[in-house]
Amino acid sequence: MLQNFSRKRLWQVSQLGLLGTGALLGVAHAETDTLAMAEVTPERIQVTGSRILREGAIAPSPVTVISGQELVETGAMNIGEVLNALPSLAATFSLANSGRSIGTAGLNLLDLRGMGTARTLVLVDGRRHVSSSAGSAAVDTNAIPTAWIDSVEIITGGASAVYGADAVTGVVNFRLKRDIEGFDLHASVGRAEDSPYRNHKLTASYGSYFAQDRGNFALSAEVSGQNGINATQRRQTRTSFMAVRNPEDGDYRDDDGQWVHDGIPDTITVANAGWYDSSTAGNFYLVSDSGTVDWFIFNPDGSVRPQDLGTTYGQWGRCSDCEFLDLRRYNDLQPAFNRFNVNSKLNFELTPDTLLFAQASFVRNRGNSEGQPSFFEYDSALMVGRDNAYLDPSLVSLMDNYGIDQIAVHRFQEDAGRRLENNRRTTARFVAGVEGILGLDWNYELYGVFGETKLEQVNRNNLIRTNFAQSIDAIVVDGEIVCRDELARANGCVPTSIFGDNAINEQARHWFNTNSYSNSTIRQTVFSGHLNNSGLFELPAGFVGVSLGAEYRKEESESTPDSFAATGATFLNALQYEKGNFDVQEAFAELSIPVLADLPLIQDLVLDLAVRVADYSTIGTAVSWKTGLDWHLNPELRARATYSEALRAPNIGELFGPQNQTFFRVTDPCSVHEAQSETRRVNCAALGVPADFDPQATASSIEGLSGGNPELREEKSTSYTLGLVYQPDWLPGFSATLDYWSIEIDDAISSVSAQNILNKCVDAELGVNNQFCELVERNEQHELVLITSITQNVAALTAEGVDFELGYDFDALGGRFNTKLIGTYLDSRKTFSFQDSPEEFDQFAGTLGYARWQSNLSISYRYDVWSLGWKTRYLDRVSLFRQQELAVNPDPSDIMHYGSYFVTDVRLGYQFASGVQLTLGVDNVFDRNLPGVTTGTTGTTGLYNNIGRFYYSNVSYRF
Template sequence: MEKFSSRFKCGVSLLTAAILPLTSQPLQAAQDTVQNSIEDEIVLEEIMVTGSRIKRRSLDSPTPVAVIGAEDLAFSGKLNLGDYLSELPQLGSTFTTANSTRFIGTAGGSFLDLRRLGSVRTLVLVDGRRHVGSSAGDTRVDINTIPSDLIERVEVITGGASAIYGSDAVTGVVNFILKENYEGLTARAQYGLADEGPYDSYHLSLTGGGNFNDDRGNAVLSVEWAEESRVKNTDREFSSRRYRLVNNPDDTGPDDGIPDQFYRPNSGISFITKAGTIFFDLGSLMTFDPDGSVRDQVLGTDFGGFECMDCDFLDLDEVSDLRPSLQRLSLNGKFTYDLTEDISVFAEAKYVNTQTFNLGQPAFDFFGSAITIQRDNAFLKSDLAALMDDAGVTEIGINRFNVDAGRRGEDNERQTHRIVAGFKGDLGEAWTWEASYSFGRSTQILTAINNRINDRWTAATDAVVDPATGEIVCRVTLEDSDNSLLDGCIPTSIFGDGAVNAASEAWFNQDTIRRDTIEQQVASAFISGSVYELPAGDLDVAVGIEWRKDTSLSKPAPLDSAGLTFGNALQVTSGEIEVKEAFGEISVPVLKDAPFAESLMLDAAIRYADYDTSSDKNTTWKVGGTWQPISDVRFRATYSKAVRAPNIGELFGPQDANFFSVDDPCKTSELDLIADPARRSNREANCAALGVAPDFDSDYDQATLPGLSGGNPDLEVETAKTWTAGVVVTPRFLDGFSATVDWWQVTIDDAISSTDAQDILDRCVDAESINNIFCPLITRDSTDEITNILQIQANIAGLEASGVDFDITYNISGIANTDGMLSLKLMGTYLLYNRDFPFQDEPDNPDREDGELGDPEWLMNFTATYYSGPWTFNYKLRFIDDMLRVEHEDFEASPEEQELIHTGTVTYSDIQLRYQIRDGIEVYGGVNNIFEKNPPLPFDATGGDSGIYDNVGRFFYTGVTATF
């Protein structure tokens, strides 16, 4: 993990030292350069705007498009694009660097999530083309693979765009536009350091390019290195506070004005500890001192439910990371060449290597899986032996959080290769065309650190004295075992924190490796231009075809596949999806320079897809238009049908063994609990139709029944209807001002989801008949007992969200009669609702997300940038609205469920100052989170919802950019 680190840190220092001596007196040209760059951004050129293959200006698009320029990225001071983009109001903070360790193999990944409706429903493009995914089983793109210094702008279209780009663009598209025809050489170095704790970051990049052969060709190469250090919970005061939400002993009941629960410091759960916890029928918990002797466990203030304060408790903060370490090397090349005046060839190539490392919780054992210790254990102290004899037991169970047996973690290396090649050109003055092919491959080598082999752990802790030698050995060593996995067993004590010996730890732990490979091929061609000149303007069309093939293979370590390790029992997952598509788009000018209609345009698009999976054939479409009654105001609206085809993991994920704790709804004892006669009669009829005897009453109560969980090859596409309607205001009397306000709505049907096992059973027999999707998932034997439950992905859920986006920009020249310019920008979203329907056939039972943690009603970013001569000053304010810490349903039922039930509003302030020392040489520095806003108690911003907050703290950075 550290092999590149020292040389690139040294490189940052050398580059800075080499550039600074070049400085001299500020050039007058610096002011002109800044002024010209601002004016260039204000000019609205006709370009290929995301969401259409017909050229137009961004404000003329019928679909809302938010544009983030390269300058916006530079002002953020962030080295991770995903962390910056997740702060946009339209995007959720579902997967940032801070909260990327929640799932196996995702550490360090940044996946975008428009509208918080699922990152698999957001399509990421580079220069309007698909990019190979970074997550096995799906097509999500890790934003770390995008070259930050080559970005010209980022366009975010926040409406369904399947008719233009195909599957996955349900909630929208994020399109990274890279620089074209780059000339010159630019070097950039940046270093940042957090005010609290050891977090720092480095960036070093070099981008060079130029024209050749009489300007017919252009080539550019960009190399980037970035590094971010690992941050542990204990490195921050706010994440090592040991606060826990516990029952309030002063609570007297509902509506008493007293919170049912409150937060208390130095609190935790007492039923499991690092030293080990024993349950005796002696009325108390017991634990161990470091020397292995047993003592009563300190319970301090007991709040019930094994929660206590100032006690012997499990401290999870001690063994968690806030952020993984991340190192990224990126090489990107682009090439274009004019074969003739009308035909050009282009090519792109990239290689990205990303390495991440993090540690988390160790393996643990409690209750049903507690460590069993026999009376003859060789490490047993006499005091515990006497207690066992007094209790008349020959074995005890110990709950233990095995920190001294090695913390588990991930060492993850990802590599991305991608090539794009194609031709483009003009056909006369009115038509353009393009044909391209791309191939991408992402590989991931995931090393699971300290992955415990369970049988070895059990054998090592079952230590006895060898009667022949008097030495302590594993019991299995004295037995005639045919399990070769246990050969060489090394015994260990587990009595007390620090008792596990290193030799035994090395024997029962193993670093296991999972290997993932994702490949994508895309061949596409389209032509765009004007087919007819109408009185109001040109009738423009675009038509094209596309072929795409995605493959994915995930191979876990054999020990994991066999279910022999502490981690999940993972199986090989593989599959491929191939699709052939044809698409078309039309833009019709209806009126121009007419009364109350300076312009009226109608747009439509359609896409036909033929999949080789259960998705089969489907059609998506979009209609929209713009109406400009006067030059200052433009109204726009779209309505579309979008789709998402199931991905490889959802279709072909292996159906692995599982166990479910459920009640059989056909038991007479369960039927007797139903108060509604109609419901009972309906259930009895359905149980009879299933062949269950009317007097059946299983011997299993809350039984743990076997089953399978996994993918479903019969899944169909998700469908969505999306609306947008808004207005664009560019008043002539207020030069430099523009404002857009857009209402949007997304409704997703047949969303892919899995169902709880108990719900599968209940919904089978509570439906109108047994002819439903749930009954075939249940298998019974000849005695009517359930022998298998199949828990698979299905098209059963629904999602819907709606809100209002606004984007207001005002550029003011000649501030205070000077040559300065002030640029103001306010971007925000007001969330009207975000609802999840676990079962779409129950529209009256939504799970509200709006206003809950992670989904604030108001999200706003305000920036002010002042340009004066060689100086540039930027200020950014990020506003996060107050949110509920609990579910809406819980809050409505009990507004006093807990103290601090609301998060309160949070604002972050960032500043940056840039100075152009001379033409081409610029230095900058900034501070993010100036006022050191920590996440609200007790969050550490590592969750999928709490990730909306910052957990780096006040962050200083400085850098230098040199352009030659």
């Protein structure tokens, strides 16, 4: 009986995921045999984007479908890596770039349209999944079991009214296989060609029927991982590059103070270059009587000598072919990562019309990020007196010659240990519910979900500032080198030298380094139910479908930082305790109304309506709604359109996040090279900044404070789509879709960027007595020292473009070809930092991370026991500068663009008679290099392959 009931239900709830084998475009082939149509009742199927069962596989909104087979037939260890390569998704958080923030190492989050992970809703079987990042709703794809993935469906347009208001850019829905029978084993290993990078994955699954086929129980487990690689371990990425001021640049100011540009790049990119103003050995500068600045560096034995500055460019701290600080050696291309998960599921037919179901999953993953060591520069330079016990006679003589009794040492302390972040996430999720049929046309589903994610974070080699200061302040007492501070001595202070590479001794490291421990807990509770009828009553054009439902959801998040580090006593950012929660009660409804049928150019016309009313404990009532038209002109051509409005409530971190210490990389608008407008020059002068100011601090990161805002309101979004689906009778196996989409978000929740705060401060027509200047602090030398930023409803975001999909499946050469082309043209992607100033915006379309054209072409061929696959991913040429930047300065750099980018993967498979399937593959078969001088580790360059040519083998066995 389970086979009759639950397998039919499987067909109903997951048929769309199977369409990748047929049309490949989220639509099924139209039935052309009139007699067959008369004799066979079309199956009613639930498709993503609607809860109403529909005849055939007609998606009311644009849907891209990726089959589970496509996800596992690659060398990628992580399904998120495969999905992030799709044109509609931005690689905001992939494994390659997840270590750029504290607590994010190992995360793989999805970001539809590049409008933020908080605006992309990730579901499993149409149900919510607990977040993996504290304070947010973002779901880590590592927490989703891979063994049972049947398909992944990506929808744009009108999703908020159906699934929830935080689906403002769309939904990514992972559909799992319903009933599991038999034993499946899959093993994969891979290695990169020109680096030590390796990965592995082993999955096992077993399922069986019981109780006269009324029940089905299944278990699966997975172990996978990869080792980390550093930029210096790859030939392409090991060379250090730096953008420096071009000596040939002839830009000048005219009599009106306006810059005149000569077309020669302002900066040039040079190899074997870096910062000379810091060193792993320690360095310092002295000013001679003539006013010249002389730089000195320490030898391994602690003696001092003039530093080789090679070629400098009239710009503080930058040189080439010199003794420079090579930051590439602290840049990890991939983190060390491993994952273990175990999953179980149970379906049991209680009665012929009632099915009980339950799922349980446990996932544990570890992601390690190895960053820079502690460093001391500029205002934080290490002050060393003439009586320091480790001073070499050469340094004492030098200080005497300059008539000084102390020096300020700049040091990048590799010998104190690189800072290591170990993140262990455990996610447990439980689903239980009942679904069934009431009468002939009504079906229902009731379920509950509970999920919990725990993050245990360890930050190793976290320097204790006071202990370190005590340790380097060493003097000689009774012929023995000791710490000057007597109390510190009594507490075990160990003195150390800081003069030269590897000068810090191991005992001292133990004295001033500590491990900081922090943890976070995220919980989600959901109770939901809906009642559907796809044939409520009949109109002249067909049956009306309806879906009604209600949902209760509670989200909780708590982050407890290391209590000692939170005081600011260590080098690690002083993060503060964060706790918050909200609950929401929602009611939703859908209607599918056939309007016209069997008319010229109207085979049928269906109106879709959906509304969702939510009552949040934080913002109150939020209403989202959608309307859509589904128009079959004839059996071959179909048009579809949706229009929706939605509200997104702020998440926990946006509301309750404390003022945490952070660091910003900015350009000082009061620099002599930036103060180009008269308003800016006047305001900078009002702040006391001299006209010839050449800042040193902005060569490194500036301390900042960022946090949440309990006064936030909801975001408002409007989106619409307009598309065509073409499936010609004269070419069976061919399908094409073309969909225009547009998304607008007002009152967008955003932290005003540090750069915008600085610019708004000095570009204000009414002077410096404004809200932005109050957020900026400078020291007596006019250097930036602190910038404060909190979340506000001040921004607006817009995006529009066209998605297209072509698929053609056909028999040839004795076998079967499956072809698919998925692409996106991004026409516009604007960010209005201040929605009240609509004339001021950044146009990102066509810039790095937002290529105008992106596409994936896949071709597979199967002949008997052989299979062959080819996939090419294309990214269009992108600019490294936005239009607004180029309007001010048309010649900023010698590298203005990254060229078009192609990456091709190939695979060859063989099916043995024993049931073993062997696949050999090569990703990036042509070993396409990263563009320009990037390492592919930022939020915008994560789209590019930074592993290089990669070989893998997959072995599967089923019985």
